[in-house]
Amino acid sequence: MHTPLHPQWLVCGRNLKLIEWLKGFGGDGIVLDIGCAGCWPERFLPGNCHYVGLDYPETATEWYRTAPDIFADAGRLPIATKSVDVALLLDVLEHLDSVDHAIEEIARILKPGGRLLIQVPFLYPLHDEPRDFTRLSRHGISNLLQRYGLVVEQCLAVGTPMETAGLLTNIAISKVAWDWVSRKSPLMPLILVIPFFVVIIxxxxxxxxxxxYDNDFMPFSYQVSASKPH
Structure with a gap:
């Protein structure tokens, strides 16, 4: 993943801003990680934070074999109103069949002044099917959050147009190679040249x-920091 030989090498390093945000949390508040999977954000939070991992039962037990602190649906959070300091929604929003219910619930449980961090793909292939429902632009994300009284502080477009184009090309090439292998195609020997093309791309x-020139014309994902007004 950390060398140009990997088809998704251009994604490497995308979490650096998220890690900076996580390390910057002060106080001893509650951080609720919705759709926590392997709970990687916990490693970067200050030691005095109280981290709580929450995940959907099917996702945790059948897909990722993880053990969250709480099993729940993001659209029906078993969390007290105005009790959470920070909510994380990292690579989760696209897998929710109702983004409105989830954001409404997050707005309810956040304390005044509380923060929400979102990471969500934009130009990126279908994944974790059939639970892949949504792609939102920065305008769609802002509109969604504003409907429930949350204020966008930062919305970062991750991936330049060329990086996104290269990433998608490499994923497409890799999918073709995988199909050759899985179907035992006579074209299978051609997979030997694919690493060469991946590196070049x-x-x-x-x-x-x-x-x-810098622009946010076609990112592969967005990272958003939002807050609930006092």
């Missing part, structure tokens, strides 16, 4: 990104 996308 990764490096070309990175160099062209450095040469291009």
């Amino acid at each position: 990764n490096l070309a996308a990175k160099v062209l990104s450095w040469l291009a």
Whole structure:
């Protein structure tokens, strides 16, 4: 994953801003990680934070084999109103069949002044099917949060146009190779040249990104920090 040989090398490092936000939380408040999976954010929170991992029963037990602190549906949180300091919704929103119910619940449980961190894909393939329902632009995310009284502080577009194009190309090539293998196609020997193409695409996308003007025209994901007004 950390070398250009990997089809998703261009995704590496995307969590650096999230980690910065996590490390910056002060106080000894409650951090609720909704859709926690392996609970990776806990490693970067200050030691005095009280981390609580929550996940959907099917996702935790059948897909990821994880043990959250709480089993629940993001649209019906068994959490007291105005009791949570920080809510995390990292790579989860696209898997919820009702994003409105989830954001409404998060707005309810957050304390005044509480924060919500979201990471969500935009230009990215279907994954974890059949529970992949939604893609929202930055405008859609802002509109969704505002409907429930949450204020967007930062919305970062992750991935330059060239990085996103390179990432999607590499994923498409890898999917073709996987199909050749799974179907025992006579084209299987061609997979030997795929690492060469992956490296070239990764490096070309990175160099062209450095040469291009900065813009958020086609990111592969968004990272959002929002708050609940006092």
